[in-house]
Amino acid sequence: MRKVQISFFAAALSVLGFTSCQKDNAATVTVPSIVSPGLKNGQDTIYLGDSRVLSPQLANTKDPTFLWLVNGVQASTDSIFTFTPTNRGDYTISYKILSGNSMASYYYRIKVLGKYDNGFYIVNEGWLGHGPGDVNFYRNGEDSVYQNVFQRENPGKTLGTTTQYGAVFNGHLYLVSKQGPLVVADAFTMKETGRIPQLPADGRSFCGIDNNTGLIGTANGLYPLNLQTLTVGTQIAGVNGQIGGMLKAGNYVFVISQADGVVVLNAGDFSIAQKVVKADVGLTQTLDGKVWASGGNSLYAINPQTLTTDTIAVPFTIYSTWGWWNAGSLTASTAENVVFLAKTLSFGGGNEIYRYVAGNPASLQTSFITLPAGKQLYSAGIRYNSNNNTVVITGIKSPGYGQDAQVNTLYIYDASTAAAKKSFDYTGFFFPAMPVFN
Incomplete structure (x- = not known):
């Protein structure tokens, strides 16, 4: 040649x-x-x-x-x-x-x-008692979703029961189920690259730390994960009980614990640096670097260098999700210093999304987006898409149980103006847990 x-x-x-x-x-x-x-x-x-x-x-x-x-x-x-x-x-x-x-x-x-490059995933719990969790995919500009793409790309393999959390890190999609395996797939082909058949306790969340290490949150403590060998290490001391959201920012890892609220770990050795505030839902990070959590009638903005916290009053109650754990609605823009959160009922649902502009309490006085009548949020419900400055919302038909639960609606709104960009229904007992973006 x-x-x-x-x-x-x-x-x-x-x-x-x-x-x-x-x-x-x-x-x-x-x-x-x-x-x-x-x-x-x-x-x-x-x-x-x-x-x-x-x-x-x-x-x-x-x-x-x-x-x-x-x-x-x-x-x-x-x-x-x-x-x-x-x-x-x-x-x-x-x-x-x-x-x-x-x-x-x-x-x-x-x-x-890649086959799953131009769009985003929707991690689905699956219909409890009828089948495992799975993943749907929305391709930008289309009016439908590709359904159950994990099983389609991996014949004979399944996720666990109630797949509640997904995160993309270093080109891989980490899928955490409440029961059963932690599964890792290529983020662009959805081909499985590895799995842990059973975690030390029921799975909750994942956070990537560096090329070699991640963290797994469970219903009973926090564990390091070797990303090269996909093996779980010894439980991290001092971080107790059910673990929710996690986020690495600078030299720290922020972890939400049901027992202690926001626990800050040193990223180098996972020792506890400080327990900063008793919050239940989070975590997310705005353009200015602030790390955000929430709970009760408050938003909390944590400085990732000094670990000082500002408290912002919210005119409605932000309910915890510990009893039926999901990742919660809190999500932040990467284009502005803006945080989005849902106004839910005590057991979830709700149809209003609020947009807090940092430094402007008046921005919380009226909802930013209200779903159409007869629709409600499910599980985490909303996530910000940094690829095109939109808010993605997963909804179902109200009141959200029985046959209503199979009527799903995907909404996409402009994150700065609330202009509706896309909405369409699709059918299936998916029970959407959260959108996940490459």
């Missing part, structure tokens, strides 16, 4: 040298022309599993010779090239034609997305 490439360019240089000696006889020069590259603007975006046939239309050619390079590596010497990528990424495809005594070239640029 290398010999063909060298021969091609040697011939091209020879012809060009010959042409320069024939300046007095321009009529003998034949310059091939690429009339149309066969791909608009030479650019495209495709998904893994797709192909693109590149067939340039030519003029003024005589005995042509062809060369195709993909990211600098020779791929073909045919006149037509079928590009079938095997990996995600950005590709430059060079096309060169030598004809008569001259050469022409063209460059194609193709972005290859």
